[in-house]
Amino acid sequence: MVLSQDFGIDLGTSNTVVYAKGKGIIIREPSVVAMDVRENPSKVVAVGAEAKTMIGRTPGSITAQKPLKNGVIADYEMTADMLREFIKKAQGKSLFNRARVMLSIPSGVTEVERRAVHDAARNAGARYVSLIEVPMAAAIGAGLPVGEPVGSMIADLGAGTSEVAVVSLGDIVASNSVRVGGDDLDEAIIAYVRRKHNLLIGSRTAEDIKIKIGSAYPYDGEAAINIKGRNLVDGLPKNVEITSAEVREAISDSVNQIADMICETLEKTPPELASDILDKGITLSGGGALLRGFDKLLSHITKMPVKVCENPLDCVVLGTGRCLEKNVLGL
Ligand SMILES: Nc1ncnc2c1ncn2[C@@H]1O[C@H](COP(=O)(O)OP(=O)(O)OP(=O)(O)O)[C@@H](O)[C@H]1O
Ligand SMILES: [Mg+2]
Numbered sequence: 001m002v003l004s005q006d007f008g009i010d011l012g013t014s015n016t017v018v019y020a021k022g023k024g025i026i027i028r029e030p031s032v033v034a035m036d037v038r039e040n041p042s043k044v045v046a047v048g049a050e051a052k053t054m055i056g057r058t059p060g061s062i063t064a065q066k067p068l069k070n071g072v073i074a075d076y077e078m079t080a081d082m083l084r085e086f087i088k089k090a091q092g093k094s095l096f097n098r099a100r101v102m103l104s105i106p107s108g109v110t111e112v113e114r115r116a117v118h119d120a121a122r123n124a125g126a127r128y129v130s131l132i133e134v135p136m137a138a139a140i141g142a143g144l145p146v147g148e149p150v151g152s153m154i155a156d157l158g159a160g161t162s163e164v165a166v167v168s169l170g171d172i173v174a175s176n177s178v179r180v181g182g183d184d185l186d187e188a189i190i191a192y193v194r195r196k197h198n199l200l201i202g203s204r205t206a207e208d209i210k211i212k213i214g215s216a217y218p219y220d221g222e223a224a225i226n227i228k229g230r231n232l233v234d235g236l237p238k239n240v241e242i243t244s245a246e247v248r249e250a251i252s253d254s255v256n257q258i259a260d261m262i263c264e265t266l267e268k269t270p271p272e273l274a275s276d277i278l279d280k281g282i283t284l285s286g287g288g289a290l291l292r293g294f295d296k297l298l299s300h301i302t303k304m305p306v307k308v309c310e311n312p313l314d315c316v317v318l319g320t321g322r323c324l325e326k327n328v329l330g331l
Helices: 076-091 111-123 134-141 182-197 203-213 244-268 271-280 294-302 315-325
Strands: 004-011 015-020 024-030 033-036 043-047 062-065 098-105 128-133 152-157 162-168 171-178 224-231 237-243 282-285 306-308
Touching (some): 004 076, 015 076, 024 076, 024 315, 076 098, 076 111, 098 111, 098 134, 098 315, 111 128, 128 134, 128 315, 134 152, 134 282, 152 244, 152 271, 162 244, 171 244, 182 203, 182 244, 203 237, 237 244, 282 294, 294 306
Parallel strands (some): 004 098, 098 128, 282 306
Antiparallel strands (some): 015 024, 033 062, 152 162, 224 237
16 A cells, blocks of 8 residues: 655745644754765755754855755755755654655746756655645635635745735736845845945844844834944954844835835736725735834835734745645645
C-alpha cells in the first residue's frame, strides 16, 4: 500500500511555512541555505533558522544564501535542496513516503518561473505538485468569502514581492503585483543611514530598526533608537540615534509604490465589485502588513476600510491548508 501525506508550502523570499494536512502548521523557518562549497557538488550544511545565523558569518568554505529573490527562484539547485530538507523534516519518521505538495506562487510570475517552482518541488521528492497563486491562498487563509459572488480585495505584502487581487466566485478578477517588499524597506533604511549619518549598517540591523520603530503613517508614541554601525569616515564603530520620522521618510518611496499598486487595481475593478470592497474593506496579509500604520495609510489614500488579517505571516499557508483539508484542487 502506498501511504501519502499532503503538505501545503508557502515558499517565501524570507520565510518558508509548511502545513501538514490533519495537523496544521509544522514548520516555520527562514528561507536560507548554507552550503559547503569545497565539495563538488556543494553540500548542504544547514537550512532554515540554523543557516540564517550563518549569514555574513561564514568561513570562506561555507556560503549562507537566500535561494529566492522577489518571490521567485534565484538559485534552482539551492531551492530544491531547501525544499528537500523541509519535506524530509515534515515527513519525520512516519510511514508516509509519498509527499503530495501544494505550493503557493506569486501571481505575476512567468510560465518559466512557475515551472521552476513545480520542478524544484518534484526534484525535492514530492510525488505530486499543485500550485496556487499567493493572493488566492491568502484570501482563503484570511477567511474571505472567495466562492461567493462578492468582491473581496486582499493584498499580500511579503519580503520580496507585494501582490493584490480582487477575488469573486472562486477566481481572481483583477490583480497586480510589484517586486517591492520588506527587503526593499530594509535596503532603503541602509541607504538612508549611510547618506544621512555616514553609517554603514547590515540588513539585519535595518530590519530590526524597521520592526522596532518603522511606520507608514504617523503614530502615537513616535520613538527614537540608538543604532550601531561602522563610521564611513574613519572606519570605526559608531553609535547614532535615529527617529521613527526618519525611518518613515527612508521607506516612503517603497511604501508608496505598494500603495500605488493597490490604487491602480481598485481603478481596474468592475463597479459592482468595487462597491463590495467599499463595504467590506481591503484585507492585508504578509509580514509587511505588520508595519505600523500601513493599514491607516492605505485607508487614508483609498478612503476605504483596511484591516490586517489575523495571522499575517501564516495566512498564505493556512489558505493552502484549507484547500488540503477540503480536498480541493484534486490533491
Ligand atoms: N513587525 C513588522 N513590521 C514590519 N515588517 C515586518 C514585521 N514583521 C515582519 N516583517 C517583514 O515581513 C517580511 C516577511 O514577510 P513574509 O514572511 O510574509 O514574506 P515572504 O512570504 O517570505 O516573502 P514573499 O511573499 O515576498 O516571497 C520581512 O521583510 C520582514 O522584515
Ligand atoms: Mg509570501
